[in-house]
């Protein structure tokens with residue numbers, strides 16, 4: 039017995055450890071359909087306190103386009119005419135007119151020479167960062183996990199700077215300059231809109247810092263694509279100063295996939311060197327077609343989203359809630375994790391799906407409800423959410 043090997047994986051123990059640390063997550067059935075602004079309640083009887091419908095304030099389908107008939111039609115047509123799957127890597131035989139057409143539309147949207155579609159935003163980040171193979175990466179401390187993973191896999195020296203702090207970035211660059219080789223390649227990477235804080239990176243100051251050192255700038259617009267005309271980079275007129283514009287098709291565009299936009303040389307390099315592009319089946323044509331149609335429709339939904347965001351933010355602040363950020367993502371910060379969970383539970387009873395976000399996803403003491411209204415919520419939906427917050431806040435003792 040004592041010579042027997044035991045090189046297996048004790049996943050039961052790992053799961054139990056997660057559970058003990060209160061880190062175990064499970065798949066809640068409602069999440070299957072949570073992209074919609076409202077879903078039928080299938081738990082009638084168990085929670086009879088509301089009528090047959092849940093309002094979902096948890097999805098990144100900000101413009102409601104994942105439920106748009108015209109987007110669905112574009113996907114269905116592509117499925118029939120081009121195929122449900124690409125069938126191979128784009129570099130082999132998986133390249134289709136649906137991909138080319140989407141990429142032209144994306145390049146246009148981002149005011150760039152060219153764009154390249156990946157099968158997800160995650161794959162776009164990991165593939166792009168490793169393909170650029172930088173010597174040093176300067177990364178905002180709250181950057182998305184796919185940036186963190188890409189940075190680690192690239193083998194670069196990683197310098198983390200304080201969240202949205204351009205001065206901290208500048209100082210870090212100055213420090214690094216003292217020990218750097220003259221021809222080291224430096225890449226600054228930041229989200230534009232941050233998912234959990236709903237705030238926006240100081241892109242002007244970041245571009246300024248990049249220019250001072252001849253570094254490149256890469257901006258991940260996953261939460262801004264479609265919501266802002268040309269993303270935050272486009273809105274602020276920074277397209278010429280940002281070397282790598284990255285985004286996802288999976289959030290406001292209601293489809294699936296990711297992309298990079300930039301100059302011809304960048305895209306040619308990526309399609310040769312980004313392993314998540316080269317060695318992965320091309321984006322599914324229905325997703326490409328859906329995203330292209332959604333891009334064309336996005337502008338007609340922006341005002342409705344803005345109206346909902348303002349109504350929700352003003353209502354919550356009037357009640358005395360602390361709402362962070364200045365975008366379409368509304369983090370309602372309540373402090374400790376029990377308060378956030380109690381609020382989440384109580385809101386669910388009222389048919390409002392709004393997830394508690396707690397450590398380690400966010401720092402201790404800043405547990406919150408992350409509210410993501412959609413353009414397709416009605417004023418009455420927003421008011422029902424507000425009423426839920428008022429009742430729940432009083433019951434839980436937050437107001």
Ligand SMILES: *Cc1c(COP(=O)(O)O)cnc(C)c1O
Pocket residue numbers: 158159160161163182184229233258259260261286287288294295296
């Ligand atoms: C969601 C997200 C991604 C990943 O995009 P997917 O298309 O969902 O893989 C990348 N970066 C940021 C900042 C994100 O929020």
